[in-house]
Amino acid sequence: MVLQSLLMITVLVVDLDATIAAYNDYLGYEVAQTGVIQGACAEQMGDLSLTGRTFVNMALPEGENEVLLRFIEGASVAYKPMLAAGWSAIELLAQDPVALRNQMYKSAFSVVGEPAYLTAAKKILAMQASGPSGELLYFTKMLEPESSLLKPAAPKSPVGNTFIMVAGSRDLMATRLFLEENFKNFITNPIPFKIDVLATAREDASDTRYPIMVIKFSGPFGFEFDEYGKELDTTKVAGGIILVSASVDALTSIDSSPQINESLTSRCPGLKGRSSLVRFPSGALLEVMGP
DSSP, X not given: OOEEEEEEEEEEESOHHHHHHHHHHHHOOEEEEEEEOOHHHHHHHTOGGGTTOXXXXXXXXXXXXXXXXXXXXXXXXXXXXTSSSEEEEEEXXXXXXXXXXXXXXXXXXXXXXXXXXXXXXXXXXXXXXXXXXXXXXXXXXXXXXXXXSSOOOOOSSSEEEEEEEEEEESOHHHHHHHHHHHOOSOBOOOEEEEOHHHHHHHTOOTTOEEEEEEEEOSSSOEEEEEEOOSOSOOSOOSOEEEEEEEEESSOOOOSSSOXXXXXXXXXXXXXXXXXXXXXXXXXXEEEEEEO
């Protein structure tokens, strides 16, 4: 299979109305669909306990490439990101992280990483914030996107598309082997990288370097995997990103880990095509959508 595009990110939240207001007022996202999760859709997501919960799909303004954010009620107020392996952060393009940081002052978002250049080359300016339910967001400005690995288009609005999903991994080598066996996408070699927001969340030394790698989609998207080591949250508090949906060129069997469900026609609003679920060695759940 070849990963092509990100389609939808599913996040558990505490208060749906507060989430809608925050993402609309500060990030410019608009309600695309709302309703109640039906049993067939919950089965498609691999979690029947989601049946009957209220959800909303939110989208960027017209003209942007559309990666939907699906919010479902049911998160715990005790949720904290980056303490356990699995999906940890949504990375979105931003025109001006500094201006965005100033706009978030006294908002439903809390800045957890001040705007800063990620490398000495000063080609990537990023900030990090937690959302109304503790979900972690990266806001990134690519100063020379044409020279980057993913080559994302500049956003047309202050906050643009989701272009990277970040996941924590207990064992980066096991994750790499899984990716190589099942996806025909380019994967970078692991490199040690200083991630301040991760060190703060895990109370690691501020100069800790975490091994990271990226798998590049055929489109301007990617998955970043950060090696955490020991999990600090073994209770699996409900919250954060529970599912990522991405398109592939064709649905094929997964060698290293059995598919959780058989390929079926999508029954969730906002997603079209045939769906199948796979789980990374880290536990992160991925929905692959094919023709």
